[in-house]
Amino acid sequence: GTRIMKTKRSKDGKILEIDLSSPPVNALSSKDLHELASILNSIMVQASEDYDYSTDGDGDMRTCVVILSASGRGFNAGGDLKEIESFQNHVGIMRQCVASARACGSIANCAVPVIAAIQGYCIGFGNLIIWF
Secondary structure, three states: OOOOOEEEEOOOOOEEEEEOOOOOOOOEOHHHHHHHHHHHHHHHHHHHOOOOOOOOOOOOOOOOEEEEEOOOOOOEOOEOHHHHHOOOOOHHHHHHHHHHHHHHHHHHOOOOOEEEOOOOOEOOHHHHHOOO
């Protein structure tokens, strides 16, 4: 089935938590990585608008920080090996590389801080994002 990345906001809307959980080992498909990039890119658009973050009076849900989290024994096991193996030759790994680069670029260029709540193992893409 198709998995939709879960997001959750704090009551005031300023903290956005993105749940990267994908049991059993939190490996991410290229679709997951593109979805993460799209979520982060939409925050960049919101943050570029004139907005006074010091007031909450209008109830506007503006993100001030993003937290990447995952449940389970570890944070991230890297790319989805089953997805990679489902393509012939090098196509699968190239899809993962392109998607990982897009997601990392979105993290690096996000208009608000992105915090990775890492626990347990952190491999592949999970390891990449700690550099941003």
